[in-house]
Amino acid sequence: xxxxxxxxxxxxxxxxxxxxxxxxxxxxxxxxxxxxxxxxxxxxxxxxxxxxxxxxxxxxxxxxxxxxxxxxxxxxxxxxxxxxxxxxxxxxxxxxxxxxxxxxxxxxxxxxxxxxxxxxxxxxxxxxxxxxxxxxxxxxxxxxxxxxxxxxxxxxxxxxxxxxxxxxxx
Amino acid sequence: xxxxxxxxxxxxxxxxxxxxxxxxxxxxxxxxxxxxxxxxxxxxxxxxxxxxxxxxxxxxxxxxxxxxxxxxxxxxxxxxxxxxxxxxxxxxxxxxxxxxxxxxxxxxxxxxxxxxxxxxxxxxxxxxxxxxxxxxxxxxxxxxxxxxxxxxxxxxxxxxxxxxxxxxxxxxxxxxxxxxxxxxxxxxxxxxxxxxxxxxxxxxxxxxxxxxxxxxxxxxxxxxxxxxxxxxxxxxxxxxxxxxxxxxxxxxxxxxxxxxxxxxxxxxxxxxxxxxx
Numbered sequence: 001x002x003x004x005x006x007x008x009x010x011x012x013x014x015x016x017x018x019x020x021x022x023x024x025x026x027x028x029x030x031x032x033x034x035x036x037x038x039x040x041x042x043x044x045x046x047x048x049x050x051x052x053x054x055x056x057x058x059x060x061x062x063x064x065x066x067x068x069x070x071x072x073x074x075x076x077x078x079x080x081x082x083x084x085x086x087x088x089x090x091x092x093x094x095x096x097x098x099x100x101x102x103x104x105x106x107x108x109x110x111x112x113x114x115x116x117x118x119x120x121x122x123x124x125x126x127x128x129x130x131x132x133x134x135x136x137x138x139x140x141x142x143x144x145x146x147x148x149x150x151x152x153x154x155x156x157x158x159x160x161x162x163x164x165x166x167x168x169x170x
Numbered sequence: 171x172x173x174x175x176x177x178x179x180x181x182x183x184x185x186x187x188x189x190x191x192x193x194x195x196x197x198x199x200x201x202x203x204x205x206x207x208x209x210x211x212x213x214x215x216x217x218x219x220x221x222x223x224x225x226x227x228x229x230x231x232x233x234x235x236x237x238x239x240x241x242x243x244x245x246x247x248x249x250x251x252x253x254x255x256x257x258x259x260x261x262x263x264x265x266x267x268x269x270x271x272x273x274x275x276x277x278x279x280x281x282x283x284x285x286x287x288x289x290x291x292x293x294x295x296x297x298x299x300x301x302x303x304x305x306x307x308x309x310x311x312x313x314x315x316x317x318x319x320x321x322x323x324x325x326x327x328x329x330x331x332x333x334x335x336x337x338x339x340x341x342x343x344x345x346x347x348x349x350x351x352x353x354x355x356x357x358x359x360x361x362x363x364x365x366x367x368x369x370x371x372x373x374x375x376x377x378x379x380x381x382x383x384x385x386x387x388x389x390x391x392x393x394x395x396x397x398x399x400x401x402x403x404x405x406x407x408x409x410x411x412x413x414x415x416x417x418x419x420x421x422x423x424x425x426x427x428x429x430x431x432x433x434x435x436x437x438x439x440x441x442x443x444x445x446x447x
Contacts, residue, residue, distance in 0.1 A: 133297055137297075152187065
């Protein structure tokens, strides 16, 4: 099928300018483990610089300014693997995990937390919750004053119901 | 530069709700005619497909730090997506009528991650104020957990008891329908919990893992504990619908990104990637 080529060079200078507050800059060892159905396991460990910018995780060779790759952090699952390691797996390819080893337990926790929050879908859910809750408590829709209460993305049920998920598999 | 293309394409076509869809004419880069494409806006990503029923997008534009403006064009109902970089390509688009044009311009100018983040922070702040003002008199109004942020509140709804998939990072479980149904609350267990238990759950989970939706409920709660974040100033999101030319939102830096799809085999890229490791 088709493939996106992410033309990045325009993005980066601007992203650099915004590093101060919004980007976590950590040295992580990146270990990529590929699981296959045959249980062949190929492990490659590389040390990479990792930068989180909005919902993208960029990675660099440690001595280079330009990233070599990026991961869009939507539709993914972030898990703590052990005290210093976390993983990212994408839902369409769940058998494959990107592993990240951090320098400390605390750092690992920060990364997991940040990556969880670095998704548009996550923010959307939060927003819907806050909106619903504020409405419940005050009878007012907080988005009305901003004139955005009709936007599709802010709707409580986009054809989706506030219903319980199937917990039986857990 | 590499990207997790397959997962990006998956995001485009999965069942998470798009923010806007429709036909637009897009001016080509090499062939400067306008081509009619099917557009799908999800979050800060604007995907476009050759046909409405195409299985995969042919391109995506990342809408960070762009401005969306009306532009002069031989085409009617034309507008442009511009980035703040001299080298960046300008995406010229045209809608099929005035209403569609206005609607798209509005949607695209507000599609950035930062805009969403501002809105969320603003509502978060409002909710806190409401909860603090109500004090303890509101039953279950909030949990003043160790992080000092009354985030979650009790609800009778069953939705509350099912944390899981929906609280985890950007997940849309393949088992269940798209994720936005349940609120991002920490109280993930079914049945009743005391507020105190909830506090424990929230703080405990925030330290640990908290995200794998396939794990047992206790591990799933996450989302809510933004203990780390300090309060953002309450900047209301840009809303003046009349100014179609307005930049995205105050404080947004300008990112410029260009994306084009090329027809290459995914497998080929994977091989390359593996070889480079």
